[in-house]
Amino acid sequence: MTPEALQTDLVFHLKDFPPVNFVCVDEAHCVSELSHNFRTTYLIVNELINNHFKFKADKTILCLTATANLQTIESVMTKMEIKELIKSNSLRPKNLCVTISRDSQDVYRSLVEYLNTDQVRKLQGILIYCRTRRLLS
8 A cells, every 4th residue: 555545535444454463664765854755645654654554563664675875764764763773785684585577478377376386385474566556456
C-alpha cells in the first residue's frame, strides 16, 4: 500500500484488518526532510502508520533504501522513530533471499512455481514487490 493510499477513504477499512507484525517502508529515503520532493506524502508516513495500523506487539518498521547517505539515514530514523539501525553495504544478511524474475510470458505461473519451491516453503515470511500496481491484482 502506498503512502498516498493511506490518505484516501481506503484507510477506513484498515480498522477491520487484523493487527500486523510489521510495516515495511520501501524507498525510505523519501521520508527524509532532505529527499521528499518527489513524493511529499512520505513526510507523514509515520503518522499515517501510527493512525491506521494495529500492531500485534511492539511497533516494528522495516525501512528500505539503497540511496541514502548518513545524513538521510539519520533523518529517516528520526522521522520514523527508529532506535536501532541495521545497515547493509550491499552485503545481504544470511536470512535474506533476493530473487528477481523477468518472466514476461506468465508472471503468475512463475510466481506460484517459485512460492512452491522448498527454498520458499521453509521461510518464515516473504515480501513480493511488483513493478506496477496493475500486476498486483
